Amino acid sequence: MRRNVNAEGSWASIHAMSLPHAILGVLEARPMTGYELCRFFDGTARWVWTAPQSQIYPLLRKLEAEGWIEGEEQVRGERLKRTNYSLTAAGMDELRRWLGEPHAEPAVRDGLLLKSLFFDLADPDEAAQVLEQHVAELRERIEQWSAHRTALLARDTPLLKERLDHRPAETHERIARLKAHAFDHLIDQAELRIRWCEQTRELLHAPVTTPEAAARA
Amino acid sequence: MRRNVNAEGSWASIHAMSLPHAILGVLEARPMTGYELCRFFDGTARWVWTAPQSQIYPLLRKLEAEGWIEGEEQVRGERLKRTNYSLTAAGMDELRRWLGEPHAEPAVRDGLLLKSLFFDLADPDEAAQVLEQHVAELRERIEQWSAHRTALLARDTPLLKERLDHRPAETHERIARLKAHAFDHLIDQAELRIRWCEQTRELLHAPVTTPEAAARA
DNA sequence: ACATACATGTAAATGGTTACATGATTTA
DNA sequence: TAAATCATGTAACCATTTACATGTATGT
Numbered sequence: 001m002r003r004n005v006n007a008e009g010s011w012a013s014i015h016a017m018s019l020p021h022a023i024l025g026v027l028e029a030r031p032m033t034g035y036e037l038c039r040f041f042d043g044t045a046r047w048v049w050t051a052p053q054s055q056i057y058p059l060l061r062k063l064e065a066e067g068w069i070e071g072e073e074q075v076r077g078e079r080l081k082r083t084n085y086s087l088t089a090a091g092m093d094e095l096r097r098w099l100g101e102p103h104a105e106p107a108v109r110d111g112l113l114l115k116s117l118f119f120d121l122a123d124p125d126e127a128a129q130v131l132e133q134h135v136a137e138l139r140e141r142i143e144q145w146s147a148h149r150t151a152l153l154a155r156d157t158p159l160l161k162e163r164l165d166h167r168p169a170e171t172h173e174r175i176a177r178l179k180a181h182a183f184d185h186l187i188d189q190a191e192l193r194i195r196w197c198e199q200t201r202e203l204l205h206a207p208v209t210t211p212e213a214a215a216r217a
Numbered sequence: 218m219r220r221n222v223n224a225e226g227s228w229a230s231i232h233a234m235s236l237p238h239a240i241l242g243v244l245e246a247r248p249m250t251g252y253e254l255c256r257f258f259d260g261t262a263r264w265v266w267t268a269p270q271s272q273i274y275p276l277l278r279k280l281e282a283e284g285w286i287e288g289e290e291q292v293r294g295e296r297l298k299r300t301n302y303s304l305t306a307a308g309m310d311e312l313r314r315w316l317g318e319p320h321a322e323p324a325v326r327d328g329l330l331l332k333s334l335f336f337d338l339a340d341p342d343e344a345a346q347v348l349e350q351h352v353a354e355l356r357e358r359i360e361q362w363s364a365h366r367t368a369l370l371a372r373d374t375p376l377l378k379e380r381l382d383h384r385p386a387e388t389h390e391r392i393a394r395l396k397a398h399a400f401d402h403l404i405d406q407a408e409l410r411i412r413w414c415e416q417t418r419e420l421l422h423a424p425v426t427t428p429e430a431a432a433r434a
Numbered sequence: 435a436c437a438t439a440c441a442t443g444t445a446a447a448t449g450g451t452t453a454c455a456t457g458a459t460t461t462a
Numbered sequence: 463t464a465a466a467t468c469a470t471g472t473a474a475c476c477a478t479t480t481a482c483a484t485g486t487a488t489g490t
Contacts, residue, residue, distance in 0.1 A: 017449065018328045025335045035469045049331055050324040055450065057471055082469070092338075099339035102350050103329045107267040111235045112320045113399045114266055118242040120384075120392040121309075122316035133319050167337075170425050175337040178420050182330045185413040192409055196402040203395050208387050234477060252441045272478065274443055299441065326450095 016106050020063060022049045023056070024087060024095040027069060029163040031086035034060050040159075047145055047186060060085060068094050116200055124204040131197040131204075138190045138197075145190070149183040152176055233323050237280060239266045240273070241304060241312040244286060246380040248303035251277050257376075264362055264403060277302060285311050333417055341421040348414040355407045355414075362407070366400040369393055 019041075026032065026040060034057050041051040060083075063069045068091030071083030087095075112134060119127045151157045155164060155176050164172050236258075243249065243257060251274050258268040277300075280286045285308030288300035304312075329351060336344045368374045372381060372393050381389050 016328055018326075018331050019449085022331055025331070025338075028335070028338065033469075034471090035467095038469090047325050048334060049326055050450095052451065053470080054452080054472080057469095095335065096339060099332055099335055100343035100347065103332060103347055105329070105351065105354055108264050108403065109235075109266055111233055112322070113402060114235050114239055114242070115316055115320060117265060117396055117399050118245070118312065118316055120388065120395050121242075121245065122313060126317035130317065130320055134322065137322055171337065174420065174423060174425060177423075178337050178417070179334055181413075181417055181420055182334050184416075185330060185410070186325065188409055188413070189406065192405055193402070196398075196405070199401075200395070200398055203391065203398055206391060206394075208391060236477080250441075251443090252439095255441090267478095269479065270442080271444080271480080274441095 016104055018049060019051050019055065020059060020068075021095060021098045022051075023059065023063065024068060024091050024098075026159070027085060027087040028092070028095065029159045031072070031084050033082060033084050037085075047141065047148070048182065063091070066094075067091070119200070119204060127204050128201050131201050135194050135197050138194050142187055142190050145183045145186045149180045149187065152180040152183065233321055235266060236268050236272065237276060237285075238312060238315045239268075240276065240280065241285060241308050241315075243376070244302060244304040245309070245312065246376045248289075248301050250299060250301050254302075264358065264365070265399065280308070283311075284308070336417070336421060344421050345418050348418050352411050352414050355411050359404055359407050362400045362403045366397045366404065369397040369400065 022041070023037060026037065032040070034053075037060070038051075038053045038056050041049060041056065060069065060071070064071055064085070068088060069085045070088050071085050074082045074084065112130075115130065116127075148157070152160060153176055155161065155172065160176065160179065164175065167175065239258070240254060243254065249257070251270075254277070255268075255270045255273050258266060258273065277286065277288070281288055281302070285305060286302045287305050288302045291299045291301065329347075332347065333344075365374070369377060370393055372378065372389065377393065377396065381392065384392065
């Protein structure tokens with residue numbers, strides 16, 4: 001993640017922060033207003049990266065100061081200025097640089113796994129309920145991811161269409177497949193996790209055995 | 218995650234913060250000093266939850282103020298006080314309460330997946346290298362998780378031994394299996410991710426096809 | 435004696451969340 | 463004309479990370 005200290009002193013550190021590049025990547029499809037980006041990171045793409053308004057608006061000004069995006073000022077009503085941001089050449093360079101930069105996988109920090117580590121102290125039925133509720137949530141996510149995956153493969157999402165409009169036709173198949181494959185992983189991960197939850201439930205309700213009985217079995 | 222506002226005003230919010238309960242869970246095995254906990258969260262258990270000293274020491278004072286742990290003061294050298302923290306009955310109650318509380322899965326925020334979403338803009342060889350390096354890192358983690366899993370099943374980790382010392386013998390098998398199963402999931406997850414990386418590499422280097430050729434295939 | 439491990443903290447910055455605030459435009 | 467959506471921000475807080483600071487006990 002090693003990003004150089006820049007003149008203004010922004011971004012001196014080596015963090016996993018990906019939102020700036022997520023924004024650059026989205027703007028590669030087409031220019032957008034802050035509001036559109038807000039909806040995007042709270043809606044369509046919620047399941048790859050999420051961000052609230054309060055994070056996006058200040059970031060946009062930062063990215064513009066960096067020269068990676070450019071806002072086009074428009075007069076609205078009497079005095080409101082509305083800015084439409086587009087990716088600059090420098091922004092595209094930065095996006096490509098980030099893509100080639102090694103990925104620093106953050107340390108595992110999984111609240112449910114942590115909980116499961118101490119499930120022997122809990123009421124088995126309560127623990128099982130925690131797992132069941134989690135499985136239900138995962139199934140919902142899978143449904144939405146699957147729908148998005150299908151749409152991507154059919155090149156039927158608004159953003160992908162706009163993106164493909166300025167890319168050679170012979171690359172379209174590859175682009176759609178690559179994007180869909182990210183969602184493949186989200187789906188497979190969630191399905192793996194559902195199986196793990198079910199196995200954990202079995203362990204919770206397994207009959208208590210003495211060490212001798214376990215050795216015999 | 219809904220935690221009540223307490224008299225002193227600490228922890229009013231609804232965050233996914235699990236470190237306090239991770240500490241309570243570790244102290245259930247036996248009393249520890251802050252330093253031991255630091256080593257633990259930076260060493261043995263690194264792959265379930267991680268935390269630096271600067272987070273642990275202040276938290277310990279907070280947890281003691283809350284009444285969940287109790288520090289035993291000891292004179293060291295001339296004036297240094299060393300405190301050995303143990304879980305209180307109230308701490309055990311809080312741990313059990315947390316275990317039964319529904320798990321709030323955080324929004325997906327996967328830097329590598331995000332990157333892969335834009336890999337069509339990158340040099341395929343550079344992108345493949347990012348994936349290869351990630352696979353290497355995952356393989357290392359798998360090795361360490363596997364070793365820990367095996368040790369848990371053999372009831373051969375220092376902490377598990379101490380934990381089992383104050384639990385009925387007929388529960389030992391279940392406890393060891395439950396703990397090992399958390400590491401099963403970490404391993405399976407990483408293996409799934411390795412397969413995804415390899416599939417992504419294939420997609421990166423797949424021959425470019427025209428829509429017509431793709432339709433024919 | 436010197437290095438390493440033991441032991442405990444503080445300070446500053448970052449990324450992210452929640453809540454608050456405001457006004458314009460469109461639609462029912 | 464009222465509600466919903468468009469549009470843009472600020473303030474405060476929390477968890478986490480990095481870096482800094484200090485002193486003791488132990489083993490070589």
